[in-house]
Amino acid sequence: MxxxxxxxxxxxxxxxxxxxxxxxxxxxxxxxxxxxxxxxxxxxxxxxxxxxxxxxxxxxxxxxxxxxxxxxxxxxxxxxxxxxxxxxxxxxxxxxxxxxxxxxxxxxxxxxxxxxxxxxxxxxxxxxxxxxxxxxxxxxxxxxxxxxxxxxxxxxxxxxxxxxxxxxxxxxxxxxxxxxxAVFSPGSDIAGHWAEATIRRCLELGLMHGYPDATFRPDNFATRAELAASLVNLLDKVKANNL
Structure with a gap:
């Protein structure tokens, strides 16, 4: 339930x-x-x-x-x-x-x-x-x-x-x-990745999110929907002067 x-x-x-x-x-x-x-x-x-x-x-x-x-x-x-x-x-x-x-x-x-x-x-x-x-x-x-x-x-x-x-x-x-x-832990699979610091920064700022299984899948291709969501998140942050 x-x-x-x-x-x-x-x-x-x-x-x-x-x-x-x-x-x-x-x-x-x-x-x-x-x-x-x-x-x-x-x-x-x-x-x-x-x-x-x-x-x-x-x-x-x-x-x-x-x-x-x-x-x-x-x-x-x-x-x-x-x-x-x-x-x-x-x-x-x-x-x-x-x-x-x-x-x-x-x-x-x-x-x-x-x-x-x-x-x-x-x-x-x-x-x-x-x-x-x-x-x-x-x-x-x-x-x-x-x-x-x-x-x-x-x-x-x-x-x-x-x-x-x-x-x-x-x-x-x-x-x-x-x-x-663990589902709420950001990016459990990014440790040691060459872009780990950048990914963590994006997660902290709310520009991108991991998946419900607590992975980020850093080497997967992004879908157009995921790209659109990230761009809207970025625009909202810029408008709010949070970046």
């Missing part, structure tokens, strides 16, 4: 969420990362329901109602923290209470994020956030660092960091669902 995951990019529209010391808005990062995670999960055959796919207002009640109608296996809400202390810098994952699937998936996702980014481990915490209280499926809320921290705010502007976050989140979800997380 196909697994169904709810992804909730926090804030949006008139609600920017936290605003970083560099002007970066929480709503931008949560949406960008959620779309990347959704793409990874979809390529692995997991059905994804997004609470928003654009920069629009969606109330907490609307988000919970959408997820409850969808009959999901798991809900993951994405946020970025902020603090009066600019040195606060940890990753953390929240659950409503201890025990059950939510705690298990929270610990798995938390481990993957800390391993991938190397940022301090803020652990799994408890809170009465609306999305955790009102969703029928097991739900976790991930705080992906601190926008009030200058170093992390700068890092979260980078496509490479967002890609790393998305892969870690996808791996954590896959592990919870009993799937092989």
């Amino acid at each position: 196909t697994k169904r995951i709810g992804l909730d990019p926090g804030h949006g529209g008139s609600d920017p969420g936290a605003v970083g010391v560099n002007g970066l808005r929480e709503k931008e990062v949560t949406l960008a990362v959620a779309l990347l995670v959704a793409e990874l999960l979809s390529r692995a055959g997991i059905e994804v329901v997004l609470s928003r796919e654009k920069d629009v207002d969606v109330s907490l009640a609307e988000r919970a109602a959408l997820f409850n109608r969808a009959g999901l296996d798991l809900v993951v809400s994405l946020h970025i923290n902020s603090s009066e202390n600019p040195r606060a810098d940890y990753l953390s994952t929240y659950i409503l209470g201890p025990g059950g699937q939510a705690e298990r998936v929270a610990r798995t996702i938390q481990d993957e994020l800390v391993r991938a980014l190397g940022w301090p481990d803020g652990g799994v915490r408890q809170a009465g956030f609306y999305i955790l209280r009102e969703t029928e499926a097991p739900a976790v809320l991930v705080e992906m660092g601190f926008l009030s921290n200058p170093q992390e705010a700068q890092a979260l502007k980078k496509e490479e960091v967002r890609q790393t976050l998305s892969r870690a989140l996808a791996r954590g979800i896959a592990l919870h669902l009993g799937l092989d997380p």
